[in-house]
Amino acid sequence: MEEKQTPFQAAVRPGLTIGLVSVALTFLVYFIDSSLLVAGWFGLVALAIFFVLVIFFGRQYRAELGGFMTFGVAFNFSFITMVVAGLISIIGGILLYQVIDPALPSVLAEQSVENTLEMMESFGASADSMSAEQLDEMRNSISDGFSLMGQIKSFGFALIFYAILSLITAAILKKKDKSLDY
Template identity: 55%
Template sequence: MDLQPQPTNSPASSAVKTGLIIGLVMLSINFIMYFIDYSYLVAGWYGFFVVVLFFGQVIFFGKQYRKEIGGFMDFGTAFQFSLVTLIVSGFISTLGNMLLYFVIHPGLPELLVETQLENMVAMLDSFGAGDSLSGDQIDEMREEMASNFTPLGQFKAFGISLIIYAILSLILGAILKKRDKSNDY
């Protein structure tokens, strides 16, 4: 007779809900930053903040789900929950960014590329290497950065993210798992 409470939701269905919430939160923050100052979207501190907040939310909701299913979760369940959450939230963020870049403000990608280039040249200048870039190299970097803001570039980035999400889900699964030691004999 199994006395452990059975989960009301599968890890995948709970993760879809969680991914929707996290995706919408991250998208809202992205839009708020855009409205405050679009250059924040390519600032290093903002990228760090987003990553910390993103994974903090996955851990928070993962612990909530673990509590919902009785306080224990094996690695496989934690991995599945994390992976589905990351994929859903990443997909929502990608769609939201495409909406921002191609519908709301079609000139934004060009502005972000220029801001990114300025930030990179300023960083190279701080190391004393700013003058080592030729005009051709800067143009090449500009083209490469601009390609990331095309629809194809956005889908490629999401595809690469899927691989990264799988690796990060292994880490998050290890963080979220909790074994019921009372079953050990």
């Protein structure tokens, strides 16, 4: 009789896979056009890919368990998968922003400020409504997010997001064995 993996054991391989896909996608976009890394649509596409892969691997794990999975098991699997993927992504980000291209954070901060000003103008606000000090503060704040400590802090906030996303995926993945109802 084959021994079944715990949700923690089963989540490591999908987490590594999703993390590596995330890093590969980030590097691919970096090589194509680094300014796309701060584009809103890129973040949404990456999130959608992330979410779909977690569900895909979760369904595979549910099938391994005999086609049924409780909400708790599904949550644990999803959360651990996302944490492992997030750790791999953080390592890739640290390599990109600290080792490969240390000047990239300032370029991305400038691009992000430009994107913000364009969005403000599209809503009818004037770009001149922000002072030079406010723009510099915004630039520095965004640039600090790409630093080593900034990435570690963002991972801390990401854990909260992963928990919320895991609740959603667990609700999708759970499947109760009706034959056990009396």
